[in-house]
Amino acid sequence: xxxxxxxxxxxxxxxxxxxxxxxxxxxxxxxxxxxxxxxxxxxxxxxxxxxxxxxxxxxxxxxxxxxxxxxxxxxxxxxxxxxxxxxxxxxxxxxxxxxxxxxxxxxxxxxxxxxxxxxxxxxxxxxxxxxxxxxxxxxxxxxxxxxxxxxxxxxxxxxxxxxxxxxxxxxxxxxxxxxxxxxxxxxxxxxxxxxxxxxxxxxxxxxxxxxxxx
Amino acid sequence: xxxxxxxxxxxxxxxxxxxxxxxxxxxxxxxxxxxxxxxxxxxxxxxxxxxxxxxxxxxxxxxxxxxxxxxxxxxxxxxxxxxxxxxxxxxxxxxxxxxxxxxxxxxxxxxxxxxxxxxxxxxxxxxxxxxxxxxxxxxxxxxxxxxxxxxxxxxxxxxxxxxxxxxxxxxxxxxxxxxxxxxxxxxxxxxxxxxxxxxxxxxxxxxxxxxxxx
Numbered sequence: 001x002x003x004x005x006x007x008x009x010x011x012x013x014x015x016x017x018x019x020x021x022x023x024x025x026x027x028x029x030x031x032x033x034x035x036x037x038x039x040x041x042x043x044x045x046x047x048x049x050x051x052x053x054x055x056x057x058x059x060x061x062x063x064x065x066x067x068x069x070x071x072x073x074x075x076x077x078x079x080x081x082x083x084x085x086x087x088x089x090x091x092x093x094x095x096x097x098x099x100x101x102x103x104x105x106x107x108x109x110x111x112x113x114x115x116x117x118x119x120x121x122x123x124x125x126x127x128x129x130x131x132x133x134x135x136x137x138x139x140x141x142x143x144x145x146x147x148x149x150x151x152x153x154x155x156x157x158x159x160x161x162x163x164x165x166x167x168x169x170x171x172x173x174x175x176x177x178x179x180x181x182x183x184x185x186x187x188x189x190x191x192x193x194x195x196x197x198x199x200x201x202x203x204x205x206x207x208x209x210x211x212x213x214x
Numbered sequence: 215x216x217x218x219x220x221x222x223x224x225x226x227x228x229x230x231x232x233x234x235x236x237x238x239x240x241x242x243x244x245x246x247x248x249x250x251x252x253x254x255x256x257x258x259x260x261x262x263x264x265x266x267x268x269x270x271x272x273x274x275x276x277x278x279x280x281x282x283x284x285x286x287x288x289x290x291x292x293x294x295x296x297x298x299x300x301x302x303x304x305x306x307x308x309x310x311x312x313x314x315x316x317x318x319x320x321x322x323x324x325x326x327x328x329x330x331x332x333x334x335x336x337x338x339x340x341x342x343x344x345x346x347x348x349x350x351x352x353x354x355x356x357x358x359x360x361x362x363x364x365x366x367x368x369x370x371x372x373x374x375x376x377x378x379x380x381x382x383x384x385x386x387x388x389x390x391x392x393x394x395x396x397x398x399x400x401x402x403x404x405x406x407x408x409x410x411x412x413x414x415x416x417x418x419x420x421x422x423x424x425x426x427x428x
Contacts, residue, residue: 003245011417012414013415014417015407015409015414016407016410019392019407019409019410036246040306041394042394042396067265069342074419077412077417077420078416078417078420079416079417079419079420079421080413080416084383084419086418092311093310093314093315094308094311094315096307096311097308097311098308098408100307102309102410103309103392103409104412105410107409107412107413108416109412110291111414118242121370130424133404139283140390147419148275148415148419151263170414171419171422171423172415172418172419174411174412176416178233178256178317180256181255185422186422188415188416188418188419188422189414190411190414190418191413192406192408193229193230193233194315194406195229195233195317195318196229196230196233196323197234197388197404198318198321198323198404199228199229199292199294199321200226200229200404201362201386201387201388201402201403201404202292202293202298202322202323202362202386203225203228203291203292203293204386204402205293205298205361205362205385205386205402206291206292206293207293207387208399208400209385211341212400
């Protein structure tokens with residue numbers, strides 16, 4: 001594919017295209033028109049054409065999009081064409097739930113280790129992966145080519161652990177702790193602030209109520 | 215507070231302000247200047263002044279913001295000044311992790327019930343709340359004034375369950391199933407698509423790598 005600048009707005013929509021194309025693919029669909037995809041995704045066909053033009057994944061007029069080609073190209077843009085090793089730090093309820101989710105592996109994210117400070121969890125296994133103590137984290141990251149750390153620890157510990165991670169080769173942090181991390185730019189962060197998401201839902205509920213009680 | 219139109223962009227930032235103001239409040243801080251808040255939040259002071267001007271929560275020049283007042287006002291906008299009952303549907307790992315998180319209660323979200331289809335989970339309690347079977351869901355929602363349902367079920371079941379919820383009094387769905395729900399507009403939806411969040415992280419890692427290998 002040609003090198004080309006793709007806007008942030010388009011990038012933000014790619015995971016959703018990737019998901020829909022993946023579903024089509026597993027349903028055996030080989031090609032789809034922008035108007036059919038538009039109906040499925042509840043997005044205008046013109047938006048879809050504009051977005052997907054970035055990837056050149058459209059054939060002749062009337063042919064539609066080649067599903068497999070587009071899925072592959074978008075996967076490459078998202079960096080999903082290579083495997084990435086990750087560790088989960090914090091084996092509480094949320095950490096264990098994420099550790100038990102096998103779906104990440106299908107996108108190339110390979111869980112290599114789980115870490116906690118609680119000595120009672122030491123050696124307990126989740127999907128065959130033993131929980132290790134935090135003292136071993138740094139060496140483990142170095143020795144196992146870990147690119148991503150998932151932080152499912154209390155916010156009071158998050159800054160300190162993130163700082164420790166910044167001193168390793170780690171490239172990205174998927175942060176579930178309800179706090180903002182301030183790290184050198186070579187460590188990228190993606191936040192999942194669940195409490196804030198719930199507040200946005202609450203806002204929508206409240207606003208809908210107000211508008212329909214007047 | 216005066217009625218006033220607040221832009222969607224400002225609304226999107228409110229949960230973060232709410233979180234920072236809440237932290238200041240629990241640290242006993244009564245007022246804060248826009249420049250101090252700017253340093254903490256890593257946002258420009260001018261952005262903060264523009265955003266918070268919407269709430270009139272600023273006193274005289276040199277006084278700074280009244281932390282408690284602003285926290286309360288933003289909480290009202292977000293609908294956090296009232297309690298909302300919710301149920302969790304899907305008592306798998308993620309559903310149980312969310313059920314175990316007591317933090318939601320502090321924002322007024324009260325967990326009333328947990329539902330699943332697995333008969334082996336029937337009667338098992340999480341934080342004193344017994345897991346119930348799906349057959350009882352509709353009646354439970356009606357009888358317990360449930361406003362919000364959290365969906366932590368596989369995507370293959372999500373559309374059907376969401377449709378069933380749309381026939382009750384439910385007002386909002388916090389959807390963790392990796393699929394889009396298409397519901398009547400009186401049921402608002404907030405999605406948490408974890409796989410897509412992980413893809414955004416992957417994109418950032420990939421892009422940083424590319425830029426620094428050339």
